[in-house]
Amino acid sequence: MDLIFFGMQGAGKGTVGKVVAEKLNLKIFETGGALRVLAQEDSELGKKIKSIIEAGHLVPNEVVMEIVEDFINKLEPGQSVLFDGIPRSIEQAESLNMLLSKHDREYKAVLIDITEETALERLTTRKLCSACKTVYPGNYESETCNATK
Incomplete structure (x- = not known):
């Protein structure tokens, strides 16, 4: 069974998602990360995505x-996924539901709900890891994220 984590930017979807994915042996599909990787490619799609993001x-x-869909098609049979950063709209939720149904994938959606004040505080204090360029919480005292240590 797949999981879909959604909520405001800064809610902790990625942070909680990594822990849950590791415990449940889920592959993570992080929408923003996938788009950033594609935007670096010298392909027609990569250039299009890059210009849209910029x-x-x-x-x-x-x-x-x-x-x-390309990500789903490359999964090993029986491999479950944690979707992070999708859906971002009602239209996208409907499209994702249809896509997962098309591929006979069951899922549960999980809302990570925080206040706007908490989200703003988290977003304005985030740091960028000097080693791997991962974004991590501002309350960490180190200049690198836990994954780099």
């Missing part, structure tokens, strides 16, 4: 669903 816009739903 303009500060959301990547169109059809493109995101194509990337998700």
Whole structure:
């Protein structure tokens, strides 16, 4: 069974997701990360995604669903997934539901709910790991994330 973590930016989806994925042996599909990787590619799709991201816009739903489907098609049989950062809209939720149904994938959606004040505090104090460039909480005293240590 797949899990879908959603909530405001800064809610902790990625942080909690890593712990849950490790305990349940889930593959993680992190939408933003997948898009950033593709944006670095010298392909037509990569260039398109890069220009959209640099303009500060959301990547169109059809493109995101194509990337998700490609990810699903490459999974080992029986491998469950934790989806992080998707859906970002009602339209995307409907598209993701149809896509997962098409591939006979059962899922549970988990809302990680925090206040806007908490989200703002977390987002404005985030740090960038000097070694691996991962974003991590600002309350860590180290200049590198836990994964780099």
